[in-house]
Amino acid sequence: MIRENHDVVIVGGGVVGCALAHGMLGRGKRALVLDGGDCDPRASKANFGLVGAYGKGYGAPRYQQLSRESVALWSAFAAALHDETGIDVEYENDGCLRFCLSGADFEEEAEFLASWNAQSPKIDPCSRMIDRSALERLLPGTRLGREVVGAGIGVADGHCNPLKLLRALQQAIELRGGTLAGNHTVSKIEPCPDGSFRVHVQTSTGPRCFETGQLIIAAGLGSTALGAMVALDVPLRPLRGQLLVTERLEPILRLPASGIRQTRDGTVMIGVSHEEVGMDLGTTTFTAARMTKRALRILPDLAMARLVRHWACLRIITPDEHPVYAQSSTYPGAWIALCHSGITLAAVHAGPVADALARNVLPENFEFFHHRRFDVSQVI
Structure with a gap:
């Protein structure tokens, strides 16, 4: 040996x-x-x-603080990786959204966000609510579904190519x-x-x-x-998440959001489900239909896009x-x-x-x- x-x-x-x-x-x-x-x-x-830190550590301020600390370090981290390897991890941090599709959704999200921000009263709030008119100004060129009433936004959050x-x-x-x-x-x-x-x-x-x-x-x-x-x-327990990805499209969503984001190469990712199914890595048409239905309520222009892949993974959950x-x-x-x-x-x-x-x-x-x-x- x-x-x-x-x-x-x-x-x-x-x-x-x-x-x-x-x-x-x-x-x-x-x-x-x-x-x-x-x-x-x-x-x-x-x-x-x-x-992003948005919503992480609800009821656990230390986890919230750790997430915010990491978000604050991410720009320098991505730049250092690029300098060292020449690989652009496609990090952008112009904000990350949680769309609300009704007045009740908006009020519930606002209440959650107020409680989450209150966990760290000595730190400036990094997330807030915006109404539809503010959302439209933030996303010029994006045609939002008629049910979208606004969103929560993590102003320092963003996305990368994992x-x-x-x-x-x-x-x-x-x-x-x-x-x-x-x-x-x-x-x-x-x-x-x-x-x-x-x-x-x-x-x-x-x-x-x-x-x-x-x-x-x-x-x-x-x-x-x-x-x-x-x-x-x-x-630990596994939690299955299913994902869908479309063909490459012209830019239709400038900022990433929970459950929907457009990558730099133009594909749109839709997901992610939260399913207690043990070690099952299968995919289901029921979940795919549910996720795409919600995505279309947010971005109706996705109706003409072709889906090119559907797969699942298992998250690690304590x-x-x-x-x-x-x-x-x-x-x-x-x-x-x-x-x-x-x-x-x-x-x-x-x-x-x-x-x-x-x-x-x-x-x-x-x-x-x-x-x-x-x-x-x-x-x-």
């Missing part, structure tokens, strides 16, 4: 794992990223590409001297008496073993089984839908990092979180994100 030694081994080659690796490599760590097979249920396959983001992070990892090993499925994590870890993997050419003093599990839905090997028991960052109390040096907002949080993962993990700690005020909050015995 071939053995290699690295300062840190990150299990999971999605946006979360690659952002952490990118940041830790920039702080002098020799990092290895182990990624599974192409058929694994990757959340990155159907990410909508929104970069596939280009992942590609840029992977290229930057290699440029910084890191290693990204695909089709390396972790079969066992073995804590050693000296405090190090042996990570056993299966590859097409046989078994391999990697030794490390620090281990970070960021393997999405696979993190439940892997975390249990180092006493990091985090309850019981309270908030991220988890924690170190094993039984096996120090083993960490877990999980969230379903990997695109929005990529900037903070590559920045302050990676900086702290390079010192084998977490940033200050991260206690809220520990998985012990799910321990019923402690709550009681």
Whole structure:
């Protein structure tokens, strides 16, 4: 069996794992990223590409603050990736919308937004409501459906190309001297008496073993089984999201919105559903019809567009839908990092979180994100 030694081994080659690796490599760590097979249920396959804090962390101010911190870092993060790799991740932050299709919807959204903003009273509100006339001024050339009465807007929010983001992070990892090993499925994590870890993997050419003093599990839905090997028991459930994409169109929507956005190349993405169906990655005409019906109520000009693809992915959801960052109390040096907002949080993962993990700690005020909050015995 071939053995290699690295300062840190990150299990999971999605946006979360690659952002952490990118940041830790920039702080002098020799990092290895182990990624599974192409058929694994990757959340990155159907990410909508929104970069925003709007609505995140309702009832959890610390998560709201973390999202806003990452949004504030995103412009510099995207520019640095472009300088380093030459890859434009197509980041724009002119705002992100939540369309309201009735007066009742508008009032409900306004009430939600007021409560959400009130969670951080010392921070300037970053989201507000706008009526239809203001929305039309904001979107010149867009023909809105007659039912659109207004929208909520996250004024600092935006979107990017999530596939280009992942590609840029992977290229930057290699440029910084890191290693990204695909089709390396972790079969066992073995804590050693000296405090190090042996990570056993299966590859097409046989078994391999990697030794490390620090281990970070960021393997999405696979993190439940892997975390249990180092006493990091985090309850997770899959949540299916279906997505549709149209042919390329002339610009019809300047700003992205929840459930509908036009990409830089002209395609329009429609989605995303929230379905409790276990590990089922299938698609359904019922959900596609529901999503397209709503999209047409917002942008009637979509009626003439051809749909070219329909697919689904599985999101990573914790019981309270908030991220988890924690170190094993039984096996120090083993960490877990999980969230379903990997695109929005990529900037903070590559920045302050990676900086702290390079010192084998977490940033200050991260206690809220520990998985012990799910321990019923402690709550009681």
